Amino acid sequence: MKRFCFDLDGTVYRGKLGIPTAVEFIHHLQAEGNEPFFVTNNSSKTPEQLQQALAAIDIQAKREHIYSSALTTAKYVAKNYGTAKVQVIGSEGIRHALEAEGIIVSEENEVDVLVMGIDRSIGYARIADACLTVQRGAKLIGTNEDIRFPSEEGFLPGNGSFVRMVANVCGVEPLFIGKPSPVMLEMIAEEHGLVRDELVMVGDNYDTDILCGINFGCTTVHVNTGVTPMEIVKGKPTQPTYVVEDLSQLPHLE
């Protein structure tokens, strides 16, 4: 039985609106007892808040099946920089995740690691401070490198836009944890005792979702309901396993 990992923005919902074909597909899986996973680069919400966002479009998701880049970043930092001084830019999602992993967030000028997740109220002064922190030697880690994400009205700047801004000023290459890094899928496989062949990564963004699945080595499904238009995907040298208009067109996968 294939186990599905769904991206959220542009795949399951757009803004606060559910994508009907995706909601129907997920209901069908759950009716068969095939509980899906949700894999998002959104670091601003806690898994509980993501669970509520899904409930608002009539999807009841299991808390332990929701993987965010914030949760994964926190686990990565705890594992690789457990005793380091960590400064953080971002909202509740990333702060909550770091604290849950026992990481003490420092407001000092000199730290070992600067973690950046999206902060929708960020201003020039905070970005300038971040640039100085990195120039003093902090390792720059971004929860995810999404340059933009879709909303009801159009594309908005994603975390990658801000992290790249800091990296460009400092002349450093940031480390990103979210998709297209395969770390979130590796964690799902490890924590749920699944193997590569069993997982299917479904997403709207070729450069994050599809490359994440390709990097991990599992089946991939591109849906034409969000960021990357189907024509662009069809021109890529490495193709997803399936390219569909929406999930109503996906053949049954054994």
Ligand SMILES: [Mg+2]
């Ligand atoms: Mg998406």
